[in-house]
Amino acid sequence: xxxxxxHTHIVSxxxxxxxxxxxxxxxxxxxxxxxxxxxxxxxxxxxxxxRGVAFVQAISCxxxxxxxxxxxARRHPGRTIAIGAVRPDHPDARASLRRDVIEGGMNGVxxxxxxxxxxxxxxxxxxxxxxxxxxxxxxxxxxxxxxxxLSVRPLVDAFPSVPFVLDHCGFADxxxxxxxxxxxxxxxxxxxxxxxxxxxxxxxxxxxxxxxxWAALVSRFGSDRLxxxxxxxxxxxxxxxxxxxxxxRTTEGLDPGARADVLGATARRLWPAVG
Numbered sequence: 001x002x003x004x005x006x007h008t009h010i011v012s013x014x015x016x017x018x019x020x021x022x023x024x025x026x027x028x029x030x031x032x033x034x035x036x037x038x039x040x041x042x043x044x045x046x047x048x049x050x051r052g053v054a055f056v057q058a059i060s061c062x063x064x065x066x067x068x069x070x071x072x073a074r075r076h077p078g079r080t081i082a083i084g085a086v087r088p089d090h091p092d093a094r095a096s097l098r099r100d101v102i103e104g105g106m107n108g109v110x111x112x113x114x115x116x117x118x119x120x121x122x123x124x125x126x127x128x129x130x131x132x133x134x135x136x137x138x139x140x141x142x143x144x145x146x147x148x149x150l151s152v153r154p155l156v157d158a159f160p161s162v163p164f165v166l167d168h169c170g171f172a173d174x175x176x177x178x179x180x181x182x183x184x185x186x187x188x189x190x191x192x193x194x195x196x197x198x199x200x201x202x203x204x205x206x207x208x209x210x211x212x213x214w215a216a217l218v219s220r221f222g223s224d225r226l227x228x229x230x231x232x233x234x235x236x237x238x239x240x241x242x243x244x245x246x247x248x249r250t251t252e253g254l255d256p257g258a259r260a261d262v263l264g265a266t267a268r269r270l271w272p273a274v275g
Contacts, residue, residue, distance in 0.1 A: 001049065001248070001263065001264075002051055002260065002263070002264040002265070002275070003049060003050045003051055003228075003244065003247075003248075003263050003264050004050070004051060004052045004053070004054075004227070004228075004263070004264040004267040004268055004274055004275045005045060005050050005052070005053040005054065005228070005229055005230050005232075005244075006053075006054045006165075006198055006227045006228060006229040006267040007054060007056050007167070007198055007200050007229025007230060007231050008041055008045075008053050008054060008055060008056060008229070008230055008231070008232055008233075009031075009036075009055075009056055009057075009058040009061075009231070009232070009233060009234050010036060010037055010038045010041055010055050010068065010069065010072060011031045011035045011036065011037060011058075011061050011062070011068075011233075012037055012038075012062070012068045013035070013037050018062060018065070018067060018068040019062075019065075020061055020062065021059070021061065021062060021063025021064075021065065028060040028061075028234075030060075030233060030234050030236065031058065031060060031061035031233075031234075034233040034234075034236045035233070036232070036233045037072075038055065038068075038072035038075070038076070038080075041053065041232070041233075041240075042076060042079070042080070044232075044240040044241070045240070047241065048240055048241045048244040049244065050244060051079070051264070051275040052078075052079050052080065052081075052264075052267075052268075052274040052275020053079070053080055053274070053275075054080070054081050054082075054083055054107075054108075054229070054267070054271065054274060055069040055072055055073055055080055055081070055082050055083065056069070056083045056110060056141070056229075057069050057082075057083065057084045057085040057110055058234065059085050059112070064085055064086060064087050064090070064096075066082065066084030066085065066096075066100050066104070066106060067104075069082040069083070069084060069106075070082045070084065070100055070104035070105065070106050071104075073105065073106075073107070074104070074105055077273070078273070078275075079274070079275060080274065081107040081108070081271045081273050081274045082104070082105070082106045082107055082108075083106070083107060083108040083109070083110055083141055084097075084100050084104075084106045084108075084109055084110065085109070085110040085111070085112070086109050086110075086111065086129055087112070088111055088112075088114050088123070088125040088126050088128070088129045089114045089125045093125070093128075093129050093132075094128065094129060094132045097109055097129060097132050097133065097136070098132065098136065101136045101138055102136070106138070107138060107139075107271050107273060107274075108133075108138050108139040108140070108141055108165075108271070109129070109133050109138060109139075109140055109141065110141040110142075110143060110167070111126060111129060111130075111140060111141070111142055111143070112143050113126070113143075113144070113148060113151075114126060117145055117147075117148070118147060118148070119148070120148060120150075120151035121142060121144055121148055121151040121152055121155050122151045122152075122154040122155040122158075126155060127155065127158060127159075130155065130158075130159050130162060131159070133162060134159055134161060134162045139162070139163040139164065139165055139270055139271070140159075140162055140163070140164050140165070141164075141165045141167055141198075142155075142164060142165070142166050142167060143167045143168075144166065144167070144170045144171070145170065145171045146170060146171050146172050146173055146185065146186075148170070149170045149172065149185035149186055149188075149189065150185055152164075152166065152170070152189055152192075152195070153188075153189060153192065156189075156192045156194060156195050157192070159194075160193075160194055161194070162194060163194055163196065163270055164192075164194055164195045164196070165195075165196045165197070165198055165227075165270070166189070166195060166196070166197045166198065167198050167200070168198060168200045168202050168203050168231075169183075169186055169197050169198070169199060169200075169203045169217070170185075170186050170189075170197075171202075171206075172185065172186035174203070174206045174207035174213060175206075175207070175208075177209075178209045178212040178216075179216075180207070180209075180212075180213065180216055183216075187216075187220050190220035190221045195225070196221070196225040196226065196227060196266065196270065197217060197221055197225065197226055197227075198227055198228075198229050199213075199214070199217065199226055199227065199228055199229070199262065200228070200229045200230070200231045200235070201229075201230050201231045201232070201235040201243045201246060201247075202231055202235055204246055204247070204250055205235070205246075210246075210250040211250050211251075211252070211253050213250075214226075214250055214251055214253070214254060214262065215253065215254070218254060218258050218262075223254070223257070223258035223259075223261035223262055223266070224261050224265075224266055224269070225266065226261065226262045226266055227261075227262060227266040227267040227270070228247045228251075228262055228263055228267075230243040230244065230247070231243075247263060248263070251263060
């Protein structure tokens with residue numbers, strides 16, 4: 001089975017070279033309690049049968065300094081890619097994105113809303129950095145929460161040539177019965193042809209019906225716009241192998257082509273350099 005992990009986080013043990021960002025260090029504890037560097041993560045991925053991984057910048061430890069994910073991906077070509085993060089309202093945002101892509105080989109940019117977790121994603125600064133990503137030819141990964149899902153549409157609509165990926169399925173409400181009545185705002189985005197969804201361990205653990213969730217997402221978005229990501233080590237229970245097993249078990253009900261898409265082929269089509 002060809003598996004690509006589209007969402008991992010890595011933390012450097014060399015904090016002199018790659019410092020922990022003091023501005024966000026206290027927000028989360030996972031990078032202190034479950035720190036895993038690139039080599040350690042790749043060893044666990046190999047043991048679990050995962051062929052390639054995406055290193056996604058986690059701003060809660062290394063802030064917006066993408067050097068560690070970029071340098072790590074360059075050390076492991078053909079097996080890894082780097083998805084960095086940019087603060088859209090920073091004066092140097094567009095220049096830093098261009099540098100990390102052109103000089104560093106970064107494969108995508110992860111964006112957070114301007115103005116906090118309740119602010120709409122369709123903001124002028126978000127459009128400006130997305131326009132830069134369009135010129136550079138890299139996908140845009142959006143981190144949104146359920147209350148921001150309605151604001152995803154105007155941003156994605158404005159850039160039809162840009163591939164967008166929605167992290168963690170937008171933290172949609174996946175509680176209740178197998179029809180997922182609280183996920184209407186997520187399902188309503190399915191007609192956006194340039195939007196894919198990342199179904200992470202967080203997403204699968206948020207519902208009592210993960211198999212039904214895969215089926216519901218495939219029926220709406222199509223398997224070619226869905227991909228799996230472990231979110232390890234931010235998500236670290238039970239362990240990396242257990243998270244891979246969760247993905248494999250919950251996708252057993254899909255037809256072979258759809259299962260191949262969500263476990264690896266979709267991510268590889270979006271990022272051919274991985275795996």
